[in-house]
Amino acid sequence: xxxxxxxxxxxxxxxxxTDDEDSVEIRAVLSHEYNEIALIKVHSCQLETKQQLQSVxxxxxQKLPRFQHLKRVHDRNVLICPTxxxxxxxxxxxxxxxxxxxxxxxxxxxxxxxVVEVPARMPKLRVQYEQMIQHWPCKFxxxxxxxxxxxxxxxxxxxxxxxxxxxxxxxxLSTDVNKDRPVGICVDPRxxxxxxxxxASESSSADGHEHCSMLLVDFVARSQQGxxxxxxxxxxxxxxxTKTTLRGLPKAxxxxxxxxEAYQDLKxxxxxxxxxxxxxxxxxxxxxxxxxxxxxxxxxxxxxxxVYLLQEPCLMCSMAFVHSRAKRIFFLRPSDNGALVTRFQxxxxxxxxxxxxxxxxxxxxxxx
Ligand SMILES: [Zn+2]
Numbered sequence: 001x002x003x004x005x006x007x008x009x010x011x012x013x014x015x016x017x018t019d020d021e022d023s024v025e026i027r028a029v030l031s032h033e034y035n036e037i038a039l040i041k042v043h044s045c046q047l048e049t050k051q052q053l054q055s056v057x058x059x060x061x062q063k064l065p066r067f068q069h070l071k072r073v074h075d076r077n078v079l080i081c082p083t084x085x086x087x088x089x090x091x092x093x094x095x096x097x098x099x100x101x102x103x104x105x106x107x108x109x110x111x112x113x114x115v116v117e118v119p120a121r122m123p124k125l126r127v128q129y130e131q132m133i134q135h136w137p138c139k140f141x142x143x144x145x146x147x148x149x150x151x152x153x154x155x156x157x158x159x160x161x162x163x164x165x166x167x168x169x170x171x172x173l174s175t176d177v178n179k180d181r182p183v184g185i186c187v188d189p190r191x192x193x194x195x196x197x198x199x200a201s202e203s204s205s206a207d208g209h210e211h212c213s214m215l216l217v218d219f220v221a222r223s224q225q226g227x228x229x230x231x232x233x234x235x236x237x238x239x240x241x242t243k244t245t246l247r248g249l250p251k252a253x254x255x256x257x258x259x260x261e262a263y264q265d266l267k268x269x270x271x272x273x274x275x276x277x278x279x280x281x282x283x284x285x286x287x288x289x290x291x292x293x294x295x296x297x298x299x300x301x302x303x304x305x306x307v308y309l310l311q312e313p314c315l316m317c318s319m320a321f322v323h324s325r326a327k328r329i330f331f332l333r334p335s336d337n338g339a340l341v342t343r344f345q346x347x348x349x350x351x352x353x354x355x356x357x358x359x360x361x362x363x364x365x366x367x368x
Contacts, residue, residue, distance in 0.1 A: 023363055024164050024167060024168070024361055024362070024363055025152070025361070025362045025363075026152065026155070026160065026163055026164065026167075026330070026359050026360070026361055026362075027152070027359065027360050027361075027362050028149040028150065028152075028154070028357065028358070028359055029340060029341055029345070029347075029358040029359065029360055030146075030149060030150065031345050031347070031348030032345065032348065033121070033124055033348070034124045034125055034128070034146070034150065037119070037128060037131050037132060038119070038120035038121060039117040039118060039119060039120060039135060040082050040084075040117070040118060040119075040120045041082065041083040041084070041115050041116070041117055042067075042079050042080070042081065042082050042083065042115065042116055042117070042118050043079075043080040043081055043082075043083055043086070043092050043113055043114075043115060044077045044078060044079050044080060044113070044114055044115070044116045045077070045078050045080060045108065045109050045110065045111050045112060045113050045114075046076055046077050046078075046111060046112035046114075047073075047076045047077075047078060047108060047111070048108070048111060050076075052104075052105075052108045053073065055102070055104070055105055056078060056105050056108050056109065057072060057073065057078070059101055059102065059105045060072065060078070060080070060105075060109075063099040063100070063101065064080065064081055064099065066079070066081060066082070067079050067118070068139075069119065069121060069122040069138055069139050070118055070119065070136055070137065070138050070139070071136070071137040071138070071139075074136060074137050077116070078109070079116075079118065079136075080092070080096070080109055080113075081095070083115055092109075092110065092113055093106075093110050096109055096110070116135075116136065117135055117136075118135055118136035118138075119132040119135060119136060119138045122138060122139055122140065122141070123138065123140050124143070124146055125146060125147060125150055126140070126142060126147065127150075149357075162192055163308075163330060163359070163361075164361070166185055166187065166308040166330065167308065167330065167332055167361040169185065169263075169308075170183055170184075170185065170308055170309070170310040170332055171310065171332065173185075173197065173199070173253060173256070174199070174310050176256060177199065177252055177253055177256050178199035178200070179202075181199055181200045181201070181202070181212075182199065182200045182212045182309070182310045182311040183197065183198065183199040183200070183212055183253075183309075183310050184197070184198050184199075184212045184213055184215075184216040184307060184308065184309045184310070185197050185216075185307070185308040185309075186216055186219075186220050186248070186302060186305050186306070186307050186308075186326075187305060187306045187307075187308065188270060188271065188294070188299075188304070188305055188306075189304070189305070189306045189327070189328075190294070190295070190304075191267050192267065192306075193244070193267040193268060193269055193270070194249070194266060194267065194268045194269075195220055195223055195248050195249075195269070195270040195299075195305060196216055196219035196220045196222070196223060196248035196249060196270075197216075197219070197249055197250060197253040197254075198212050198213075198215035198216035198218075198219050198250070199212055199215075199250075199253070200212035200215070201215075211313075211314065211316065211317050212309070212310075212311075212317075213307075213309060213313045213314075213317030213318075213320060213321065214229075214316070214317060214320055215229065215231075216307065217301075217302065217320050217321070217324050218231075219235075219248045219249075219250070220248055220270075220301070220302055220305065220324070221301070222235065222247050222248050223245050223246075223247050223248030223270040223273075223299065224270070224273040224299050224300070224301075225247075225273065233250045233251070233252070234250070234251045235247055235248075235249060235250055235251060236249045236250075236251055236254045242269075242272075243271075243272065244268075244269030244270060244271060244272065245269055245270050245272050246268055246269050247270075248270055249268060254268065270299055271298055271299050272298075272299075273298050273299045273300070274297065274298035300325075301323075301324040301325050302321065302324040302325055302326040302327070303324075303325045303327070304327050305326055305327055306326070306327055306328045306329075306330065307321060307326045307328070307329045307330070308330045308331070309329065309330070309331040309332070310331070310332050310333060311331065311332070311333050311334075311335045311338075312331045312333065312334045312335040312338030312339070312340050312341060312342060312360075313329070313331070313335070313338065313339060313340065314335065314337045314338065314339055315337070315339040315343070315344065315346065317339075318339040318340055318344075318346040318347075319339075319346070321356060322346070322352055322353075322354050322355075322356070323354075325354050325356075326356045327356055327357070328356055328357045328358070328359065329347075329356050329357070329358050329359070330358075330359045330360070330361065331358075331359075331360055331361070332360075332361045334360075340358045341358075341360065345358075
């Protein structure tokens, strides 16, 4: 069986959800580029005199324009080319002869040659920068938002409280409404307001259509007069002339929350999609801007929406959120076949035309 997050690892050592409240943290799942210190091997030479510097650098930057992220010269050592550029039986000198360097520059490049390890690319975070410059001086453009994702200061206090509350709600809904099976919640973060809730059904099976994330995407589509899956669930119906729609919410979850004292302050509903808006004419680039487009064009798939999942989604479900252009995905428990942390980092694949941010709720600090 290839369901999302089966079997859910059970963490029952906590007495109640409220006991978790202070210990739950939210960690941004950053791509490998934010964590690793990738180094490459490079041929370097040592200049005999400072006078050689100008002509050597001038010719190198014309003929072998490499290492834009690095200082090309450090302590009279000059970076020539990655060792991988020099093929098999070829010597460095033979390799360099192809580039028609002047005789004195070629001589300088072949003096005291050695292999050094240098950063493979520009660091994303200051902590990487500090480690990388131990190897070789490199450039660094500090990015405040990236730093805040790493140190957790990207959310305001009220946002953080809301995200954690959704994290706890996942556990609660799974236990109380969905027989411990996975659930997902989709939220319009502007109010914030719950757009849809979906739970994996008993028949969650190999064909994938019953994965809770696939259902969630479909239920969000219901809130936009769409939805392709047949469901025998009953959904909340809208009153006439409302400004928001509750059509994406199965009655079972909605009624449970409405009856529960602790959730009286939660808001529900999606903005009604604006008919006649040229959503289909939006360019790919505009789609990618997410939240801005939610305000500008109204709801379109999961554009600008946040998704909260009990289980890390599988590859199929993670792709569904790419296609539906979710803004952020928060999940509580890793899954054996998870595609955001466990097996892949789908959101770090550059070739995809949409990227969401990924956050994991952690309860024991061991996942950092
Ligand atoms: Zn799945």
